[in-house]
Amino acid sequence: MKLVGAAIYAQYQPFRDGPYRCRGQSEEGFESTILRLETDTGLVGWGEFAPLGSFYSEAFASGARAGLAELLPGLLGCNPLQIADVNCRMDHVMLGQPYVKSAIDMACWDLLGHATGQSLATLLGGRFTDSTALYRSVSQDEPGIMVARALKYVAEGYRRIQVKVGDDPLVDAQRMRAVRAALDDEVLLLADANGAWTLAEALRFTTAMADADYYLEQPCAELDENIALGRHCRQPMLLDESIKTPADLLAAAAAGVSGVTIKVSRVGGITRARLLRDLAVARRMKVCIEDTGGSDIDSAATILMMVSMPRELQMHTVDFMNWVDASNGKGIPQPREGRMLAPRGPGLGIETDPSQLGQPLAVF
Numbered sequence: 001m002k003l004v005g006a007a008i009y010a011q012y013q014p015f016r017d018g019p020y021r022c023r024g025q026s027e028e029g030f031e032s033t034i035l036r037l038e039t040d041t042g043l044v045g046w047g048e049f050a051p052l053g054s055f056y057s058e059a060f061a062s063g064a065r066a067g068l069a070e071l072l073p074g075l076l077g078c079n080p081l082q083i084a085d086v087n088c089r090m091d092h093v094m095l096g097q098p099y100v101k102s103a104i105d106m107a108c109w110d111l112l113g114h115a116t117g118q119s120l121a122t123l124l125g126g127r128f129t130d131s132t133a134l135y136r137s138v139s140q141d142e143p144g145i146m147v148a149r150a151l152k153y154v155a156e157g158y159r160r161i162q163v164k165v166g167d168d169p170l171v172d173a174q175r176m177r178a179v180r181a182a183l184d185d186e187v188l189l190l191a192d193a194n195g196a197w198t199l200a201e202a203l204r205f206t207t208a209m210a211d212a213d214y215y216l217e218q219p220c221a222e223l224d225e226n227i228a229l230g231r232h233c234r235q236p237m238l239l240d241e242s243i244k245t246p247a248d249l250l251a252a253a254a255a256g257v258s259g260v261t262i263k264v265s266r267v268g269g270i271t272r273a274r275l276l277r278d279l280a281v282a283r284r285m286k287v288c289i290e291d292t293g294g295s296d297i298d299s300a301a302t303i304l305m306m307v308s309m310p311r312e313l314q315m316h317t318v319d320f321m322n323w324v325d326a327s328n329g330k331g332i333p334q335p336r337e338g339r340m341l342a343p344r345g346p347g348l349g350i351e352t353d354p355s356q357l358g359q360p361l362a363v364f
């Protein structure tokens with residue numbers, strides 16, 4: 001089988017619930033890049049990558065599009081089902097830039113699923129569950145506004161609320177306490193600083209919140225700062241932005257970090273996310289597999305990666321297609337009771353809808 005064609009599409013995906021604020025920045029939606037790959041046998045595979053603006057992660061939309069235009073011509077003629085080889089080819093001609101490669105890798109897994117008639121979940125080892133828990137983020141704002149937003153999500157069925165922190169640690173503690181007081185104990189609360197605090201700020205927050213029940217996510221930017229904080233903090237810690245390589249993950253596990261958030265595009269696609277996921281499973285860490293943004297295509301990939309890992313280690317994921325007013329596929333069932341059901345069809349299990357994408361930006 002040979003790759004004979006590729007097309008890059010753009011889709012703007014505005015947030016349903018208004019601007020998303022974190023680390024003093026805000027964004028109105030995701031600028032998604034969607035990739036269509038086609039083989040000489042007529043099979044089609046889809047991939048998606050969407051950053052949250054240019055400030056949230058080491059990635060930006062126009063960078064992805066320029067990078068894809070550089071990579072794709074050199075991949076025509078190769079066998080897209082030999083996914084390890086595709087990744088080697090990409091790494092040979094472009095060092096790093098994992099977010100550029102993520103949609104290509106995802107589309108190759110979709111092709112492999114369609115070629116074999118198997119779901120991505122089966123290709124990754126098989127389903128342990130039919131669904132996994134979802135969380136919703138509450139952006140930084142006045143405590144009353146944050147409480148109202150959290151209550152809205154709980155009323156919609158979500159049972160995990162991630163409060164964005166990383167601001168003044170005592171103001172953040174007030175926000176967390178307000179949200180905690182408004183929610184039933186059964187609702188799991190997380191405080192995610194996206195690495196914005198210094199160690200001193202993180203220590204002030206965790207001291208102020210010492211008696212509360214919550215998960216702390218990526219308080220400081222550097223792995224060693226977070227490990228140092230963990231010695232003083234009783235709450236379980238998840239690391240997100242500082243886990244990029246197997247060495248990062250194993251160092252975090254050795255230091256007692258409880259879990260990881262693996263964003264597919266941050267690590268370069270499903271292939272590399274699978275490696276990190278399986279290492280985390282081997283170290284009995286809680287795992288969240290998600291991404292920086294996107295709609296149905298990206299959400300299908302992350303839910304299928306989640307359900308193909310042991311139930312007790314599934315942390316949660318996101319239903320990005322319900323965060324935005326933009327669809328690019330059909331087939332993911334609507335969440336029930338705060339859990340997202342994984343699609344069952346081959347590959348990513350969804351029917352991508354090209355009519356939502358307009359004309360391609362580039363065709364190869």
Ligand SMILES: [Mg+2]
Pocket residue numbers: 192194217218240241261
């Ligand atoms: Mg996070």
